Amino acid sequence: MSTSQTLAMAAKTRELKAEGKDIIGLSLGEPDFNTPDFIKEAAIQAINDNYNSYTPVDGYVELKDAIIHKFKRDNGLTYDRSQVVVSTGAKQSLANVAMVMLNPGDEVILPCPYWVSYAEIVKLAEGVPVEVPTSVESDFKMTPQQLEAAITPKTRMLWYSSPSNPSGMVYSRDELRALADVLVKHPDIIVVSDEIYEHINFVGEHASMAQFEDMYDRVVTVNGVSKAFAMTGWRIGYIGAPAEIARACNKMQGQITSGANCIAQRAVITALEAPVSKIQYMIDRFKSRRKLIIDLMSEIPGFAITEPEGAFYVFPDVSYFFGKTINGYEIKDATDFSMFLLEKALVATVTGDAFGSPNCIRFSYAASETEIEEAMKRIKNALSE
Numbered sequence: 496m497s498t499s500q501t502l503a504m505a506a507k508t509r510e511l512k513a514e515g516k517d518i519i520g521l522s523l524g525e526p527d528f529n530t531p532d533f534i535k536e537a538a539i540q541a542i543n544d545n546y547n548s549y550t551p552v553d554g555y556v557e558l559k560d561a562i563i564h565k566f567k568r569d570n571g572l573t574y575d576r577s578q579v580v581v582s583t584g585a586k587q588s589l590a591n592v593a594m595v596m597l598n599p600g601d602e603v604i605l606p607c608p609y610w611v612s613y614a615e616i617v618k619l620a621e622g623v624p625v626e627v628p629t630s631v632e633s634d635f636k637m638t639p640q641q642l643e644a645a646i647t648p649k650t651r652m653l654w655y656s657s658p659s660n661p662s663g664m665v666y667s668r669d670e671l672r673a674l675a676d677v678l679v680k681h682p683d684i685i686v687v688s689d690e691i692y693e694h695i696n697f698v699g700e701h702a703s704m705a706q707f708e709d710m711y712d713r714v715v716t717v718n719g720v721s722k723a724f725a726m727t728g729w730r731i732g733y734i735g736a737p738a739e740i741a742r743a744c745n746k747m748q749g750q751i752t753s754g755a756n757c758i759a760q761r762a763v764i765t766a767l768e769a770p771v772s773k774i775q776y777m778i779d780r781f782k783s784r785r786k787l788i789i790d791l792m793s794e795i796p797g798f799a800i801t802e803p804e805g806a807f808y809v810f811p812d813v814s815y816f817f818g819k820t821i822n823g824y825e826i827k828d829a830t831d832f833s834m835f836l837l838e839k840a841l842v843a844t845v846t847g848d849a850f851g852s853p854n855c856i857r858f859s860y861a862a863s864e865t866e867i868e869e870a871m872k873r874i875k876n877a878l879s880e
């Protein structure tokens with residue numbers, strides 16, 4: 496496994512903060528909201544009701560039923576209890592799937608940019624990540640032709656997130672259908688559709704690969720509560736999958752972590768049973784912050800932006816700056832540029848290298864309006880010098 500590319504950045508951020516520097520953090524992939532009160536109250540109730548024992552490995556039946564209901568209500572997907580596994584975050588859901596599906600040398604297609612952990616989880620399971628590059632010009636979307644060209648006899652899976660971390664790209668139903676048309680010709684390929692940002696979508700209806708009848712039997716739909724419900728630390732994620740894959744994930748998890756935290760599971764029953772309107776206020780805030788950061792970033796020369804359609808990230812192409820020296824600081828690549836922003840503008844971002852897209856950097860706008868405004872001002876100033 497490679498060491499996390501964000502570690503050097505995090506170490507530098509700590510060092511500057513220790514020196515008393517006022518760093519604006521736009522690097523974190525988590526909402527800056529508190530978990531909604533109605534969910535917190537459900538957790539307190541669960542503690543008082545003495546939920547303290549091991550849970551079933553694949554989750555409480557009531558939670559699985561709430562997930563089944565959610566899949567039906569929001570996605571039109573029908574799963575039964577044998578197809579649902581609750582895990583310690585969507586990250587564990589993904590790791591389970593990789594461990595049970597991959598034999599050494601099996602290839603997993605990852606459209607770039609992808610979420611940092613995909614490639615490392617695949618490698619841990621002795622699979623081989625196959626990167627398919629996309630760019631700001633193609634709105635960070637993989638085309639059916641690119642998918643077809645990446646498929647080999649060793650291809651076992653395709654993994655993607657829509658809405659995407661880090662690009663904010665959202666595949667429309669038609670775009671997913673076009674990818675599905677390639678996949679139907681290759682029936683052994685399993686699709687992992689990571690839909691954790693489902694509700695943070697500014698373009699309209701969310702589409703799921705499993706909604707296509709001819710794909711349903713080979714799609715693992717991954718979701719969780721970390722992002723839309725502001726519950727990153729509660730660590731609950733889940734899958735809806737073909738029953739044999741769910742059974743294998745259950746078996747794997749049973750030997751590694753057992754069931755997810757009991758209190759968090761009880762709270763998530765309440766979270767998922769609530770109408771989505773209960774969390775709409777956070778989505779609305781993300782939407783207005785998206786406009787703010789895009790408007791301000793568009794005024795900075797050298798940033799090439801695709802307007803993100805979901806999640807809470809902007810992923811500008813900053814290759815314009817490569818090979819230039821700014822204020823005595825030599826910028827060779829996105830990592831240098833990200834470090835420059837940290838040291839000279841005191842704004843923390845993440846280099847696109849971490850996501851397989853070396854021309855870009857990631858800004859998270861899960862931050863206050865004041866922080867976003869100040870960060871963009873500082874960047875503009877630092878670059879104009």
Ligand SMILES: Cc1ncc(COP(=O)(O)O)c(C=O)c1O
Pocket residue numbers: 524583584585586587610656659660689691719720721727730731732
């Ligand atoms: C695309 C994507 N998938 C999965 C996860 C992991 O989510 P969880 O907190 O449920 O493990 C993240 C978190 O950053 C993510 O961005």
